[in-house]
Amino acid sequence: GAGVSQSPSNKVTEKGKDVELRCDPISGHTALYWYRQRLGQGLEFLIYFQGNSAPDKSGLPSDRFSAERTGESVSTLTIQRTQQEDSAVYLCASSLGLGGDTQYFGPGTRLTVL
Amino acid sequence: GEDVEQSLFLSVREGDSSVINCTYTDSSSTYLYWYKQEPGAGLQLLTYIFSNMDMKQDQRLTVLLNKKDKHLSLRIADTQTGDSAIYFCARKGYQKVTFGTGTKLQVIP
Numbered sequence: 110g111a112g113v114s115q116s117p118s119n120k121v122t123e124k125g126k127d128v129e130l131r132c133d134p135i136s137g138h139t140a141l142y143w144y145r146q147r148l149g150q151g152l153e154f155l156i157y158f159q160g161n162s163a164p165d166k167s168g169l170p171s172d173r174f175s176a177e178r179t180g181e182s183v184s185t186l187t188i189q190r191t192q193q194e195d196s197a198v199y200l201c202a203s204s205l206g207l208g209g210d211t212q213y214f215g216p217g218t219r220l221t222v223l
Numbered sequence: 224g225e226d227v228e229q230s231l232f233l234s235v236r237e238g239d240s241s242v243i244n245c246t247y248t249d250s251s252s253t254y255l256y257w258y259k260q261e262p263g264a265g266l267q268l269l270t271y272i273f274s275n276m277d278m279k280q281d282q283r284l285t286v287l288l289n290k291k292d293k294h295l296s297l298r299i300a301d302t303q304t305g306d307s308a309i310y311f312c313a314r315k316g317y318q319k320v321t322f323g324t325g326t327k328l329q330v331i332p
Contacts, residue, residue: 113294144322151311151324152266165319200265211256212320214265 111135113215115201121221122191122205124135130186130218141184142212143176152200158184190223225322227314234329241299245312245327248293252314253289257297260309269297269310283302304330 114133122128134141143155152167158178169175173191177186188195199217202212227247235241247255253274258266270278272295273288279286283296295312309325 142320145298152313152322154319154321157319202266211271212266214258216265 113201113203114124116198117217117218118205118216118222121220123223124193125190127187127189128186128191128220130199130201130216130220132184132186132203134182134184134201134210135213136182138213139181139204140204140206140210140212141178142202142204143186144171144202145197146200146217147185147197153188155199160164183223188220191220193222196220196222227312227321229310229312229323229326231324232327232329234331235302236322236331237302237304238260238276239302241297241302243296243297243299243310243312245297245323245329246293247295247312247314247321249314249316249321250290250293251316252293253256254315255286255295256291256313256315256320257295258311258322259313262308266311289297297327299328302328304332305332 116131124164128168144152146152156176159179160181173189176186200217202210202214204210229245237246257269259269260266263296266331272280277288283300287296307330311322311325313320
């Protein structure tokens with residue numbers, strides 16, 4: 110596609126439910142990143158993929174968070190047993206490679222946990 | 224550490240220059256970036272600079288890097304109301320990019 114897309118754009122869920130967020134990177138981009146942006150705060154790095162592998166999962170806030178990527182393309186970020194503190198905008202970005210390549214961001218998924 | 228710090232808010236009058244500042248702690252940075260985030264939108268890359276450069280100019284944007292002081296700035300000349308947004312600086316370390324908290328630029332007509 111022309112840019113990074115994310116779905117859904119908005120998600121409202123009840124505390125304790127599981128949610129799945131999707132990211133479609135730019136075609137051909139091998140690196141993919143997930144960030145979280147809480148209201149009024151900066152970006153918090155969660156995880157990155159090089160191909161389908163995630164070498165560094167230390168940014169994931171808890172074991173309720175997991176992510177996978179398949180076909181060096183689509184990635185899903187899953188949050189199990191959501192809590193109110195998970196409410197944030199979740200941003201995905203992709204880049205051609207890891208190096209210093211520019212990251213192109215999607216519009217984000219706004220998650221609200223009631 | 225990998226801290227990247229920015230002031231939270233800047234207000235300027237339309238037509239004036241804006242200077243947004245950023246400091247970082249890790250001297251191993253290779254690339255430094257400026258991103259713009261308009262309300263309700265994702266981040267858009269404005270410009271970036273290699274760590275061995277000290278200045279980069281792109282139309283109304285000027286990036287200055289003081290590697291010794293670990294200080295990065297973004298100057299926007301002739302600031303317009305459309306420049307109102309949150310500006311994030313970011314640095315690339317080993318495989319990971321760390322973002323600052325963002326500076327909200329308010330342009331007063």
